Amino acid sequence: MFATARKLREAGVLGLNERNAEFIMRLNPRRLYPRVDDKALTKQLALEAGMPVPDLYGIIDNQGDIRRFGEIVADYDSFVVKPAQGSGGEGILVITGRSKRKRDCFRLSSGVLITEDEIAHHISNIVSGQYSLSGSLDKALIEYCVHFDPVFAEVSYQGVPDIRVIVYRGYPTMAMVRLPTRASDGKANLHQGAVGAGVDISRGLTLTGVLKNDLVEEHPDTGALIAGLEIPQWDFILESAARGYEVTGLGYLGVDMVIDADRGPLILEMNARPGLNIQIANGTGLSNRIRRIDEIYDADATPAERAAIARREFSADRQLQML
Amino acid sequence: MTQRYVLVLTVLLTLAGLAMFVYKWQVLGFPLSENQETPVWTIESAISFDSGPGSIKVNLHIPTLTPGFRTLNENSVSRGYGFSLNYGSGGREAQWAIRRADGRQTIYYRITVFEDAGSEQADTTPPFPPPPAINEPFKTAVDVIVAEVREHSADTASFTTELLRRLNDPSPDPNVELLLSDIESDVDFVDVATMMLAAARIPARMVRGFELSGRQRSADLEPWLEIHDGDRWRFFNPTTGEENLPDHFFIWWRGNEQLINVDGGSNVEVDFAIQEAHLDAVAIAKSQAAKSGATMFDFSLYSLPIQTQAVYAVLLMIPIGALVMVVMRNIVGIDAFGTFMPVLIALAFRETKLVWGIVLFSVLIALGLSIRFLLERLRLLLVPRLSAVLIVVVLLMLLISLVSHKMGMETGLSVALFPMVIIAMTIERMSVVWEERGAADAMRAGGGSLLVATIAYIFMGFEWLEHLVFTFPELLLIVLALVLLAGRYTGYRLLELGRFKALANN
Numbered sequence: 001m002f003a004t005a006r007k008l009r010e011a012g013v014l015g016l017n018e019r020n021a022e023f024i025m026r027l028n029p030r031r032l033y034p035r036v037d038d039k040a041l042t043k044q045l046a047l048e049a050g051m052p053v054p055d056l057y058g059i060i061d062n063q064g065d066i067r068r069f070g071e072i073v074a075d076y077d078s079f080v081v082k083p084a085q086g087s088g089g090e091g092i093l094v095i096t097g098r099s100k101r102k103r104d105c106f107r108l109s110s111g112v113l114i115t116e117d118e119i120a121h122h123i124s125n126i127v128s129g130q131y132s133l134s135g136s137l138d139k140a141l142i143e144y145c146v147h148f149d150p151v152f153a154e155v156s157y158q159g160v161p162d163i164r165v166i167v168y169r170g171y172p173t174m175a176m177v178r179l180p181t182r183a184s185d186g187k188a189n190l191h192q193g194a195v196g197a198g199v200d201i202s203r204g205l206t207l208t209g210v211l212k213n214d215l216v217e218e219h220p221d222t223g224a225l226i227a228g229l230e231i232p233q234w235d236f237i238l239e240s241a242a243r244g245y246e247v248t249g250l251g252y253l254g255v256d257m258v259i260d261a262d263r264g265p266l267i268l269e270m271n272a273r274p275g276l277n278i279q280i281a282n283g284t285g286l287s288n289r290i291r292r293i294d295e296i297y298d299a300d301a302t303p304a305e306r307a308a309i310a311r312r313e314f315s316a317d318r319q320l321q322m323l
Numbered sequence: 324m325t326q327r328y329v330l331v332l333t334v335l336l337t338l339a340g341l342a343m344f345v346y347k348w349q350v351l352g353f354p355l356s357e358n359q360e361t362p363v364w365t366i367e368s369a370i371s372f373d374s375g376p377g378s379i380k381v382n383l384h385i386p387t388l389t390p391g392f393r394t395l396n397e398n399s400v401s402r403g404y405g406f407s408l409n410y411g412s413g414g415r416e417a418q419w420a421i422r423r424a425d426g427r428q429t430i431y432y433r434i435t436v437f438e439d440a441g442s443e444q445a446d447t448t449p450p451f452p453p454p455p456a457i458n459e460p461f462k463t464a465v466d467v468i469v470a471e472v473r474e475h476s477a478d479t480a481s482f483t484t485e486l487l488r489r490l491n492d493p494s495p496d497p498n499v500e501l502l503l504s505d506i507e508s509d510v511d512f513v514d515v516a517t518m519m520l521a522a523a524r525i526p527a528r529m530v531r532g533f534e535l536s537g538r539q540r541s542a543d544l545e546p547w548l549e550i551h552d553g554d555r556w557r558f559f560n561p562t563t564g565e566e567n568l569p570d571h572f573f574i575w576w577r578g579n580e581q582l583i584n585v586d587g588g589s590n591v592e593v594d595f596a597i598q599e600a601h602l603d604a605v606a607i608a609k610s611q612a613a614k615s616g617a618t619m620f621d622f623s624l625y626s627l628p629i630q631t632q633a634v635y636a637v638l639l640m641i642p643i644g645a646l647v648m649v650v651m652r653n654i655v656g657i658d659a660f661g662t663f664m665p666v667l668i669a670l671a672f673r674e675t676k677l678v679w680g681i682v683l684f685s686v687l688i689a690l691g692l693s694i695r696f697l698l699e700r701l702r703l704l705l706v707p708r709l710s711a712v713l714i715v716v717v718l719l720m721l722l723i724s725l726v727s728h729k730m731g732m733e734t735g736l737s738v739a740l741f742p743m744v745i746i747a748m749t750i751e752r753m754s755v756v757w758e759e760r761g762a763a764d765a766m767r768a769g770g771g772s773l774l775v776a777t778i779a780y781i782f783m784g785f786e787w788l789e790h791l792v793f794t795f796p797e798l799l800l801i802v803l804a805l806v807l808l809a810g811r812y813t814g815y816r817l818l819e820l821g822r823f824k825a826l827a828n829n
Contacts, residue, residue, distance in 0.1 A: 001817075001820065004820045004824065004827050005814065005815050005820060007827035008815060008819075008820065008823055008826060008827050009815075011826050011827060013815075013823045013826050013827075015813070015814065015815040015816060015819050015823075016656070016816055016819065017653055017812055017813050017814060017815070017816060018813035018814070021810075021811060021812075021813045022813055063704075090755075121702040124702075124704060125704075125705065128704050128705035128706065129705055130705050130755070191760060191764070192760060192761075193761075213821075213822050213825070214825075215825060279823065279826060280822075280823065280825060280826065283825070283826065284826065285826060
């Protein structure tokens with residue numbers, strides 16, 4: 001038992017207690033949390049900073065406005081409904097189309113049909129706070145549904161694969177691609193059964209994946225190889241993630257991005273308490289990289305410079321050499 | 324930096340806790356463990372009533388002859404009342420009197436006794452009782468039963484046993500049924516038995532008392548039957564007919580008179596609280612502390628009213644449960660619903676006992692969840708839905724109590740002790756997790772909660788620990804120090820070792 005703990009310590013694996021006490025509590029002041037916990041605010045801040053985000057179609061923030069839903073989505077066939085203060089991807093509905101025969105019947109990303117009434121009930125749950133972190137009243141965002149870039153089509157089962165970058169004090173530290181599976185119901189959340197694949201930060205190439213806590217070579221539904229995919233516009237993704245530090249002020253941050261076929265990388269949300277499974281996906285711990293960033297930290301570096309430094313420092317090959 | 328503050332604080336708290344502990348233990352002589360040899364019981368009767376406009380006189384039966392026990396001391400706490408002791412037909416009576424009083428009054432009578440098997444006080448030999456005056460048709464019934472019982476018995480004792488057997492027969496003969504037709508309580512039952520014994524010219528009387536054991540917040544008086552066989556008094560269990568007196572049975576008073584009589588007052592309530600203590604340890608510590616003038620004893624929990632002591636005996640174990648919770652969550656890494664839900668469930672387990680607690684909890688959660696899934700289809704808003712779940716939980720508790728009572732399982736009644744709001748929130752959280760992360764995750768967190776509750780229950784149930792914390796509450800400072808320390812524990816959680824195992828083997 002102690003031997004395992006020592007080996008993990010040597011491998012630089014970050015544990016939950018250490019993450020909470022040393023990084024989240026030290027680097028993420030609670031007053032900044034609304035910037036990431038309220039997705040409406042995140043979107044606004046990101047837009048002001050010139051970062052790309054999915055278009056907002058409308059916000060429903062009280063029960064009376066729910067009847068406006070039909071009006072908001074009248075011109076769109078696909079859209080996403082999400083709670084502004086949700087966590088862990090809970091409460092998100094991805095609508096990919098409408099029923100041919102009935103206009104008030106929508107198709108979920110899983111292919112299941114859902115009526116407007118059912119969506120209205122879901123929005124009502126969102127507004128009354130079922131998915132909000134504090135249980136307080138919430139807002140429902142209705143926004144652009146990403147048409148994801150075909151780069152991950154082979155290794156995703158419906159839904160939208162996304163890219164999670166951990167940003168420590170403004171430096172991209174570790175990244176992974178989260179691939180939806182049948183089990184995760186199209187959602188890109190690891191605890192819901194999505195596959196996470198590590199990313200070689202220096203080259204923007206995917207590594208092997210992890211499902212729950214086990215390593216997987218192939219996507220469980222499509223059977224395609226996970227490793228070796230090249231992520232398009234990797235520079236831009238790293239730079240946008242690094243800019244998340246300026247936007248939120250959070251020193252330990254998870255930035256979630258998607259790649260849209262038409263609009264390129266978009267910021268979906270940011271997270272003040274990013275999970276630790278990314279270490280399994282990358283086959284390496286966070287602590288070593290965090291220590292390295294502390295050594296080379298430069299308060300004046302621009303996001304682009306920090307992204308470049310991350311590309312230089314954190315290559316998978318280098319990692320192998322170090323071991 | 325923070326690390327250092329926490330360490331300093333931890334050390335200070337530990338030192339303060341240990342210093343007070345050692346002082347009380349070594350200098351004042353408080354006992355480290357409960358002494359089983361000479362238990363001392365303090366029985367406190369709290370009499371409360373609303374005072375009327377005029378003068379008030381309160382008469383309370385108090386213990387007179389107590390076979391098996393000796394009195395250590397007795398006293399009464401009553402502000403402004405005149406107090407006197409009288410002898411009535413049922414034994415000693417305490418009398419309080421006052422000319423005028425305003426509002427709700429509370430009077431305490433407290434007696435401290437210890438067990439002494441050799442204590443056999445001399446009692447009077449009663450005359451043969453006169454035949455009771457009974458109306459028809461009861462008289463014939465009594466005569467028939469007495470005649471029949473006499474046929475089947477040899478002496479006073481066997482007569483009593485046979486009589487009680489008949490009275491307790493689940494399918495009684497018509498005469499017995501007639502006599503027992505309007506009894507409402509155990510007391511009425513014993514009353515009928517004494518009347519029948521009087522009809523057979525056997526001196527008999529009802530005695531009422533308590534089985535002394537541990538701390539009881541509101542003890543109930545139990546009726547027992549005493550008969551005189553011409554030589555000595557003998558005790559019979561009125562519900563089985565066996566000749567015995569339960570262990571630690573303390574007789575409060577005899578006869579069928581009312582326990583208390585209040586002239587000039589209304590809404591009379593008498594509440595008995597029993598406290599077990601230890602003569603040669605705490606009592607000696609107490610007198611020593613008084614002699615040396617140490618104020619420490621005044622601040623010990625033993626100086627509080629007994630009812631409050633019983634409450635604190637439980638409350639003081641909650642920090643222990645919280646410590647278990649902290650260890651399970653932050654050091655072992657077990658998932659559980661709600662921060663303190665397992666501790667509250669563990670508290671409920673204290674009353675229900677472990678196995679029944681787990682069964683009842685699981686049944687309640689399972690039923691609640693299935694109804695919660697039905698509610699899901701109705702698409703209710705959040706607050707009404709939570710309230711609906713709460714109401715369902717209350718109804719389910721009622722149902723479980725009724726069903727188990729009908730099935731003769733009295734343990735099922737204790738389901739009412741579960742904190743229902745916590746249960747309702749657990750059901751809600753569990754159903755949300757179930758829907759969003761699947762049954763496996765919901766079951767894992769539910770099982771985790773139950774596991775933590777069980778471990779907390781085991782720790783909160785250690786009697787030596789309960790005694791230690793109750794006698795030395797300053798030990799909780801050390802518990803606090805441990806919790807603070809755990810709050811700065813940044814090492815791996817035990818379950819993380821498994822989770823990240825792949826990374827260790829690289």
